[in-house]
Amino acid sequence: MPIFNKVVIANRGEIAVRIIRACRELGIRAVAVYSEADREALHVRLADEAYAIGPASATNSYLRADTIVEVARMCDAEAIHPGYGFLSERAHFARACAEAGIVFVGPPAEAIELMGSKIASKRLAVAQDVPVVPGYDGADQDAATLAVEAERIGYPLLIKASAGGGGKGMRVVNAAAEFGAALEGAQREALTAFGDDAVLLEKLIVRPRHVEIQIMADAHGNVVYLGERECSIQRRHQKIVEESPSVALTPELRARMGQAAVRVARAVGYHNAGTVEFMLDAAGQFYFLEMNTRLQVEHPVTEGVTGIDLVQLQLAVAAGQPLPFAQADVTLRGHAIEVRVYAEDPVTMLPSIGQVALFTPPEGPGVRNDVGVASGDDVGVNYDPLLAKLIVTAPTRQAAIGRLQRALADYAVLGVTTNLPLLQAIMTHPAFSAGDTTTDFLQTYAVAEALQAPAEVPSLVLYGAALSDLLAPAAHADPWAHLWRARGAKQLLRYQVGETEYVVEAAERGAQMWQLAVGEHAADVRVVAWRDQNLTLGVDDTHVRLSVVRGADSIMVARNGHSYRLQRTQPLSIDAVGGGQVVGGQSNLQAPMPGTIVKVLVQAGSAVVANQPLLVMEAMKMEHTIVAPYAGVVTAVHFSAGQLVPGGATVIELDKHTEAVRPSD
Numbered sequence: 086m087p088i089f090n091k092v093v094i095a096n097r098g099e100i101a102v103r104i105i106r107a108c109r110e111l112g113i114r115a116v117a118v119y120s121e122a123d124r125e126a127l128h129v130r131l132a133d134e135a136y137a138i139g140p141a142s143a144t145n146s147y148l149r150a151d152t153i154v155e156v157a158r159m160c161d162a163e164a165i166h167p168g169y170g171f172l173s174e175r176a177h178f179a180r181a182c183a184e185a186g187i188v189f190v191g192p193p194a195e196a197i198e199l200m201g202s203k204i205a206s207k208r209l210a211v212a213q214d215v216p217v218v219p220g221y222d223g224a225d226q227d228a229a230t231l232a233v234e235a236e237r238i239g240y241p242l243l244i245k246a247s248a249g250g251g252g253k254g255m256r257v258v259n260a261a262a263e264f265g266a267a268l269e270g271a272q273r274e275a276l277t278a279f280g281d282d283a284v285l286l287e288k289l290i291v292r293p294r295h296v297e298i299q300i301m302a303d304a305h306g307n308v309v310y311l312g313e314r315e316c317s318i319q320r321r322h323q324k325i326v327e328e329s330p331s332v333a334l335t336p337e338l339r340a341r342m343g344q345a346a347v348r349v350a351r352a353v354g355y356h357n358a359g360t361v362e363f364m365l366d367a368a369g370q371f372y373f374l375e376m377n378t379r380l381q382v383e384h385p386v387t388e389g390v391t392g393i394d395l396v397q398l399q400l401a402v403a404a405g406q407p408l409p410f411a412q413a414d415v416t417l418r419g420h421a422i423e424v425r426v427y428a429e430d431p432v433t434m435l436p437s438i439g440q441v442a443l444f445t446p447p448e449g450p451g452v453r454n455d456v457g458v459a460s461g462d463d464v465g466v467n468y469d470p471l472l473a474k475l476i477v478t479a480p481t482r483q484a485a486i487g488r489l490q491r492a493l494a495d496y497a498v499l500g501v502t503t504n505l506p507l508l509q510a511i512m513t514h515p516a517f518s519a520g521d522t523t524t525d526f527l528q529t530y531a532v533a534e535a536l537q538a539p540a541e542v543p544s545l546v547l548y549g550a551a552l553s554d555l556l557a558p559a560a561h562a563d564p565w566a567h568l569w570r571a572r573g574a575k576q577l578l579r580y581q582v583g584e585t586e587y588v589v590e591a592a593e594r595g596a597q598m599w600q601l602a603v604g605e606h607a608a609d610v611r612v613v614a615w616r617d618q619n620l621t622l623g624v625d626d627t628h629v630r631l632s633v634v635r636g637a638d639s640i641m642v643a644r645n646g647h648s649y650r651l652q653r654t655q656p657l658s659i660d661a662v663g664g665g666q667v668v669g670g671q672s673n674l675q676a677p678m679p680g681t682i683v684k685v686l687v688q689a690g691s692a693v694v695a696n697q698p699l700l701v702m703e704a705m706k707m708e709h710t711i712v713a714p715y716a717g718v719v720t721a722v723h724f725s726a727g728q729l730v731p732g733g734a735t736v737i738e739l740d741k742h743t744e745a746v747r748p749s750d
Contacts, residue, residue, distance in 0.1 A: 087112040088404035089164050092190070093157040094118070094128070095178075096168030097147060099457030099473055100382070101128035104166050107396035116162055118153055120146035122465050127458055134160060141467045147171045150178040154185050164188035164403060166396075170469070173379040174201055190403040192378050196353045200376040203247045203285055206349075210373040213348040218364060218372040220287035222247070228268060234286055235264055241289040244268055246275035246282075250375065252322025253278040257289060290372070292523040294365040295319070296331050297377075298346035299387045301398060302356040307408045310343035311391050312417045314383055317522045318511060320434050320533075325504070326511060327383035328422040329390045332482065332520035333365060342371055349376060358384070358399050382425070382474070385455060389421030389478040420485040421478045424508045426496070428470040431507035432533050436470040439463070442500030442634040442641060443618055444472070447492040451478045451485075464501050472503065482520075486512060497632040497643035505646045506536055542582050542649055544606040549620050549631040550640045550651050551578045551589040551601060552612060557635060576714045577695045580640070580651035587651075673735040674711050676702060682724045687737070691719040699737050702730060717741045 091114040094104045101117060105128060108115040117132035122141035129135045136156045139146035146152075150172055157165050165182055167173035167190065179194035191197070200206045204222035211217055220242075221234035235242060235258070244267055246254025254275030256267040268284070276282040295317045302308040315331035316324040334342070346361035353376075360381050362374040384395045402408070428437045441462050446454040456473040464470060477492055479485035493509050510532050511517055517526075527533060555576070578589045590602040597612040611623035622629045632643040639652045684701040687693060693713045700711045700722075721738040724730055 088401055088406065089113050089162075089188070091116060091134075091160065091162040091164075092400070093153065093160070093162045093165045094132070094168065095147070095153045095165050095172055096170070097123055097126060097128055097457070097468065098471060099455045100168040100170075100380075102131060102457055103455050104168060104396055105131050107394065107400065110394075111397055111400060113400070116156070116160055118147070118156055120467070122467050125462075127456070127462060136160070141465070143171065143467065150175065150181045153178075154181050154187065157182075157187050158185055162187065164190055164400070166190040166399070167379065169379050169382055174377070176201065188403050190357065190399050192355050192357050192359060196355050197378045199353055200359075200378050201248065203245060203375055204283070206375055207285070207373065209352055210349055213345075213352050215345045215349060215373045216371060218287045218290065218374075220285060222285040226283055228265070231268060231284070231286065232261075232264055236261065238286055238288050241291075243287045243289050244271040244284050245287060246271065246279060247285050248275065248279035248281035248283065250377075254284065255322055290364050290366050292367065292525055292529075293317075294331065294333055294522065295324075295362065295374075295524055296334065296342070296365045296371070297360045297362040297381070298343050299381070299384070299395075300346050300350050300355070300359050300361060301395070301402070301408060302350050302359070303402045303408045304356045304405060305407045307411070308347045308350050308355070309408060309410070309412045309415060310346050311387050311393065311395075311415055313339060313342065314381075314386050315522060316383060317524050318517075318526045319524060320527060324383065325425045325427075325508070326422070326522075327386050328420065328482075328485075328522075329386040330417055330420065331365075332522075333369075338369060338371075345371075345373070349373070357402050358395055382471075383423050385453060385474060385476040386421040386423045389453070389476060390417045390419055391415060392418070419478055419480045420482040421476060422482075422485050422489050423474055423476040424489065424493070424512075425471055425504075426473045426475060426498070426508070427504045428464045428472050428501040429504050430502050431504045431510075432536050434504070434533070436466070437464065437502035438466055438470075439501050441472075441498065442636075443497060443632055443643065445497040445619075445632060445643075446473060446475065447495035449488075449492065449495075451488055452492050453477070472498070472501075483518070486518060494645045496646050497648070499632065499634045499641040499643050499648050503648070505648075507533055509646050510536060541585075542580075542587060542651070543644070544603045544608070545622070545624065545629050546631070546642045546644055546649050547580065547587050547589050547603050547651075548601045548608070548610055548624070549622060549629075549633055549642050549644070550580060550649075551591055552599060552610065552622070553615075553620060553633045553635055553640060553642075554578060554653075555591060555593075555599075556612065556615065579654040579696065581654050582649065582651055586654060674699065674714075674737040674739060676711075676730040676734050676736050680709070680730055682726050682728050682730060682736075684726055685722060685724070687719045687722065689719055689721055693717060693719060693739070699739075700724075702736075711736065713739060715741050 093116040094101045105115040114133040117129050117135040118138045119129045120141050138152045172178040176194040176198040179189045182189035207217050241259045244256040254271045256271045258264050258267045272282040296313050296315050298313050299311040313331050314327050314329045316327045318326040349361050358380050360377040363371040365371045441458050444460045453476040458472050477485050477488040479488050490512050575592045580587045592600045594600050599610050601610050608624050613621040613623045620631045620633050634641045642649045680702045683703050687699050694716045697713045698710045717739045720740050724736050
């Protein structure tokens with residue numbers, strides 16, 4: 086019998102999907118809730134049942150404790166799993182569940198309340214002989230008092246909101262002259278984010294590591310720690326890379342930190358999953374930061390090195406079962422690294438919104454993907470832009486880094502901008518390989534700034550775009566494809582990326598064989614396969630794999646974890662690159678399908694340039710433009726506006742200009 090028959094998941098995105106999968110393995114029916122914006126989201130599609138809970142804004146949907154509890158009562162669910170974020174650390178939600186007779190998969194409301202206050206939690210840590218960073222957490226929040234305390238602590242220091250985290254209400258102050266303005270900003274932000282403007286002051290530890298201990302406790306008094314996670318690499322005070330174990334911990338230091346975390350958990354009467362976060366300085370001294378009273382985003386790295394499914398264990402503990410192991414049974418094997426894949430610019434770190442035209446995460450041994458989206462899904466403005474988490478495990482740290490580098494190169498996301506280039510830059514940085522992973526990693530090594538220089542679009546990407554455009558009708562079994570391609574003729578395709586225009590010169594050399602050139606770069610390219618949105622090319626006896634999505638006026642290409650959007654400099658219809666039969670230097674341009682001539686743009690004797698529109702015809706309720714495949718002179722025009730044209734009929738004859746100029750670099 087399952088431990089629960091039905092569980093409501095009070096969340097969305099990748100964590101909701103993660104919990105659904107855990108429930109499935111335990112034979113539990115998973116119930117999703119969704120806002121109007123998430124009506125067709127992945128977690129809704131995967132759940133056994135799903136219920137609407139309100140408008141797009143989280144305040145009116147995912148943060149409505151009363152609505153979610155009512156859903157659980159209505160569908161006869163015995164438990165609610167809050168995931169992380171939203172209501173996961175809200176004591177009133179835990180109490181509302183208890184009052185409704187529904188199990189809250191998390192700690193008691195009293196523990197959430199106490200540990201939710203940075204001031205109260207630090208005092209509890211001190212009482213348990215757990216080191217804390219020197220600072221001030223007093224009730225007197227007068228600006229003058231805080232300024233005096235700041236002088237006592239000494240600069241540099243941190244101002245932190247007492248009631249929350251995630252970098253909100255946090256300011257670094259390097260000198261007394263900066264304190265007043267920084268305090269006002271921190272208090273204002275804290276009040277907006279948490280409804281409480283109380284702050285605490287802490288001595289700023291220079292170049293620390295952020296190391297956290299995963300604990301698990303049951304309702305029978307058993308508490309264990311499950312190793313550590315290092316989460317030092319952060320942007321905007323939010324983690325983007327997490328790993329276990331930390332290169333900075335010895336077995337003795339791990340035991341001391343783990344025992345400190347257990348003392349904190351016992352003191353607060355904790356049960357279920359929780360994380361005690363510490364700051365670790367260069368001398369190996371650790372300081373208590375806070376306790377997260379929920380499942381962490383980065384929990385998969387702990388699962389990777391312990392072999393323990395934390396979500397399934399959460400559900401078992403919530404159902405009243407004791408922990409099935411003791412501290413002595415916990416062993417760490419190998420190394421695990423997780424990176425967070427965000428829909429955001431890798432340099433500015435601003436969110437990116439739109440439709441995910443293609444989402445293809447990597448596969449392979451030791452590779453895990455916790456995803457929240459699929460191809461065709463939308464990324465909106467209402468929620469965190471986290472798309473997925475990529476987790477790898479391997480016997481050693483260096484092997485895990487290598488595996489992650491390969492996995493990132495295989496990741497393909499098109500339609501929205503992602504931070505994949507930033508993650509790749511981190512993984513290939515010598516400092517990361519050396520384990521120099523302090524909280525100022527991105528700033529110290531200017532990793533994101535190094536991505537700012539506009540990189541040239543690789544020739545292979547341009548080749549893929551051009552062939553995708555050239556072969557699109559054939560790929561869709563278009564019956565007129567053979568009529569419009571000018572076999573053997575050189576055809577020009579133009580793409581704009583930023584301020585740069587790229588010209589691809591293409592000539593078909595045989596079945597699935599092309600000669601392609603971009604400036605001085607030329608290659609004979611064979612089309613090995615094109616299935617769905619995956620294009621494989623043969624170049625110099627090497628297979629090149631690309632992901633391609635074609636739009637009306639642009640084409641998106643992904644290769645080696647990087648994505649490119651190429652704007653066509655002229656609209657491309659099925660005949661936009663010209664078509665017909667070529668004899669010597671003369672091209673007979675043919676109608677790609679039966680239709681009506683709408684407009685003739687040239688006459689016999691007209692001198693034209695490559696890609697110049699020559700004639701417009703209408704077919705299948707769409708207009709199609711026939712263009713010059715090269716510079717030349719029109720020798721004959723066989724139809725006029727208003728005439729019907731049979732498919733395959735020669736409409737224009739064109740002689741190639743003997744002084745035609747090759748595309749510029």
